[in-house]
Amino acid sequence: MHRKCFISFEGIDGAGKTTQVELLYRKLMDVGFSVVAVREPGSTPLSEKIRELLLDVRNQDISSSAESFLYAAARSQLVAEIIKPALDAGKVVIADRYVDSTIAYQGYGRGMDIEFLKRLNLLATGGLMPCLTILLDLPPEEGIARRGELPLDRLEREGIGFHRAVREGYLTLSRSEPDRIMVVDARLQVEDVHEQILKRVLERLRRSNCTASTDVEKEKSKD
Numbered sequence: 705m706h707r708k709c710f711i712s713f714e715g716i717d718g719a720g721k722t723t724q725v726e727l728l729y730r731k732l733m734d735v736g737f738s739v740v741a742v743r744e745p746g747s748t749p750l751s752e753k754i755r756e757l758l759l760d761v762r763n764q765d766i767s768s769s770a771e772s773f774l775y776a777a778a779r780s781q782l783v784a785e786i787i788k789p790a791l792d793a794g795k796v797v798i799a800d801r802y803v804d805s806t807i808a809y810q811g812y813g814r815g816m817d818i819e820f821l822k823r824l825n826l827l828a829t830g831g832l833m834p835c836l837t838i839l840l841d842l843p844p845e846e847g848i849a850r851r852g853e854l855p856l857d858r859l860e861r862e863g864i865g866f867h868r869a870v871r872e873g874y875l876t877l878s879r880s881e882p883d884r885i886m887v888v889d890a891r892l893q894v895e896d897v898h899e900q901i902l903k904r905v906l907e908r909l910r911r912s913n914c915t916a917s918t919d920v921e922k923e924k925s926k927d
Contacts, residue, residue, distance in 0.1 A: 718847025812873025
């Protein structure tokens with residue numbers, strides 16, 4: 705079930721997702737869309753608590769299955785509390801990570817059964833998927849280098865082999881769903897990446913008949 709105004713960003717750590725989400729959010733707001741931006745796991749009180757558990761470096765003993773269920777729980781709450789109500793209200797939703805992260809990290813990275821993970825997330829989200837996913841592709845060595853001296857969370861501390869498997873997982877997903885997943889070279893300059901994304905997003909929103917925010921249109925009708 706693809707929702708026409710739902711866009712997600714994916715990629716390995718350090719690929720620049722948060723930066724590009726913020727740039728797209730501001731631009732869409734500037735041109736009149738009503739936009740909600742969320743991050744995964746997080747953006748609701750419950751989901752933020754789960755985020756703390758998942759990224760805490762002291763929790764190295766979390767099993768792969770428990771990790772997957774925790775991500776699914778955080779995602780389920782996010783969909784119910786924020787994403788679905790926003791889409792129902794005609795807003796554009798931008799997510800910093802979504803279901804593809806679980807397939808890439810827990811499926812290809814951890815080696816869990818991918819069909820099981822798909823079924824788990826089908827239950828967690830009610831089948832809700834983005835109409836467009838932006839995959840910021842970057843070699844994991846460059847992603848690590850971009851982190852510099854910043855402290856690493858539990859997943860960022862995984863070995864290079866894990867992050868290479870995650871990247872390959874993402875690229876495999878992009879080949880299986882080329883219409884939904886747009887691959888962008890994250891090694892380009894930030895503004896060049898943004899321009900590519902903005903062009904594709906506006907095309908997809910127009911194709912899906914997503915319009916400027918209801919509030920903006922109401923204000924215009926009053927004038």
